[in-house]
Amino acid sequence: MLQVSPRRRARLVEIIHNLNGRIVEARMNGWLGEVQGLRAGLTKAKEKLTALDRSLKRARGDGRQAGRTALSVALQLPTFGMRSSIDTSVYGMTRAA
Helix, strand or coil: CCCCCCCHHHHHHHHHHHHHHHHHHHHHCCEEEEEEEHHHHHHHHHHHHHHHHHHHHHHCCCCCCCCCCCCCCCCCCCCCCCCCCCHHHHHHHHHCC
């Protein structure tokens, strides 16, 4: 899904309002196929508005859910200098000292 520019939020709200009016008009005229298509467009427009609002909240830093805190996790790389418990002498190999 394409992202909507935050500057275009007002236009998206206007589109949603317009779609609602067009759905009412289509119902009054009995255009059932048109109603179905407009509802699909309205659903997608609302989803875009919700996603835009969510991204704006995250950008402002107040998008955390209650009870959740940011955590930093230390990721450690495996060490290869550890002694192995496998007996390599049976394979004719010797360990480097």
